[in-house]
């Protein structure tokens with residue numbers, strides 16, 4: 001899949017994940033899509049949550065007839081056949097698989113076919129709503145994308161899951177760029193936080209790899225610099241909650257050596273569940289609500305390739 | 315290149331540029347210290363309590379080294395020898411706060427500002443506040459007025475420093491700093507101690523310590539019951 005990634009592309013693929021369930025991934029994906037579409041971008045949302053698809057719900061769409069599983073299981077050949085309109089101009093959707101039992105774990109060929117077809121679709125942005133967890137499928141979609149976005153809540157469990165997600169994605173990426181089986185094994189072993197080799201952080205791992213093969217270690221170092229996941233803190237209630245994004249950025253630099261870009265935060269607000277209850281998208285039903293405006297701001301940061309800075313806050 | 319925490323230099327630890335002014339050092343210290351607070355949930359599952367404690371110690375070291383001109387110069391010299399400090403330091407008079415290299419501040423251009431209205435209010439570029447605290451750059455006001463308690467307080471606030479900051483820098487109890495600013499002469503220690511306090515306080519503010527001590531002690535003497 002890395003090969004496809006290297007192919008020239010004009011559209012951008014963004015993936016929204018986070019490791020934990022119920023943290024607002026679908027809410028954010030759907031409403032980021034709406035904001036982009038309003039800016040006259042052609043957008044395709046893909047519910048890649050192969051286990052518990054519900055992106056259509058945040059868009060106020062009933063269970064669609066055609067879903068991703070029809071494509072994955074070759075009930076239809078052309079991906080165009082599973083793309084549905086959303087009611088928002090410029091915004092279309094591939095709804096998630098409903099018969100999740102066989103679609104939850106697409107094999108390599110199925111994934112490759114999906115990604116190849118996505119590459120060929122004529123839109124400006126493709127947004128992938130990833131499911132919860134850190135399975136290989138989720139990590140691969142995340143790594144394949146141009147921008148991988150992580151959602152967290154200001155609470156320990158969500159933060160822990162986000163770090164586990166980063167670490168898993170990071171090591172999976174390492175694993176893809178090395179060919180040496182011994183080093184692959186080392187990376188797998190290092191994934192276990194309680195490994196007996198004294199490898200705590202990616203730095204320790206790189207040091208160890210360098211001892212085995214200096215050059216490979218240097219390649220991994222380059223990977224560290226290239227890996228720039230993005231962060232959104234959802235359901236913030238206080239200034240301290242907003243601050244958590246900056247703190248995670250600092251902690252990631254010091255622990256992983258990576259640059260976590262803080263895209264922005266979304267405030268906690270009743271308008272979110274009110275919109276879900278009325279089965280209408282937040283950005284359509286309450287476009288001036290605080291969370292809707294927060295999401296708008298995130299979209300602007302994404303488009304400008306900017307991130308939040310502390311001086312913009314206080 | 316990629317660096318472990320233990321290999322990070324003090325600037326990297328505090329996440330500031332080597333050209334950062336003294337105010338940036340204070341701010342960065344405040345910021346980073348809060349991030350690596352033992353109770354910070356942003357560290358959850360990443361660092362062990364021992365690791366956090368070690369990082370905190372290094373942050374303290376970094377701060378105490380960079381906040382004083384002498385020790386900072388010495389430290390920079392060492393970094394240069396290790397080739398970790400490529401660009402020469404800009405002259406003090408031209409030094410302007412430089413944001414951390416890892417966080418480029420790009421503001422939206424004018425017309426689009428409206429789209430950011432949802433955002434919390436932005437701080438204006440506090441050039442004034444962040445001006446280096448070098449004696450040369452001292453605001454005119456302090457050259458004409460004397461260093462009494464309120465003037466010292468105003469200087470501190472203009473520098474964007476809290477009593478806590480000063481207490482951390484000088485190791486003077488914050489209560490005494492408050493007494494100094496409030497001119498509670500009766501509660502201040504004996505003259506030689508007070509003199510020492512004032513010296514440290516003046517250094518922390520980066521103002522003319524001799525004048526500050528002389529002015530303040532004059533008021534202290536005058537208020538003393540004969």
Ligand SMILES: Nc1ncnc2c1ncn2[C@@H]1O[C@H](COP(=O)(O)OP(=O)(O)OP(=O)(O)O)[C@@H](O)[C@H]1O
Pocket residue numbers: 020021022023024025026027028049052054058131132234235236266267268269270272273276291
């Ligand atoms: N900013 C917010 N303010 C208030 N409630 C919110 C906010 N964000 C999310 N929620 C609540 O959290 C619920 C879960 O959101 P969402 O379905 O987007 O999460 P998810 O991460 O996609 O979940 P899953 O892992 O199950 O796919 C929403 O139904 C909503 O009620």
Ligand SMILES: [Mg+2]
Pocket residue numbers: 025026027049054055129
């Ligand atoms: Mg979801």
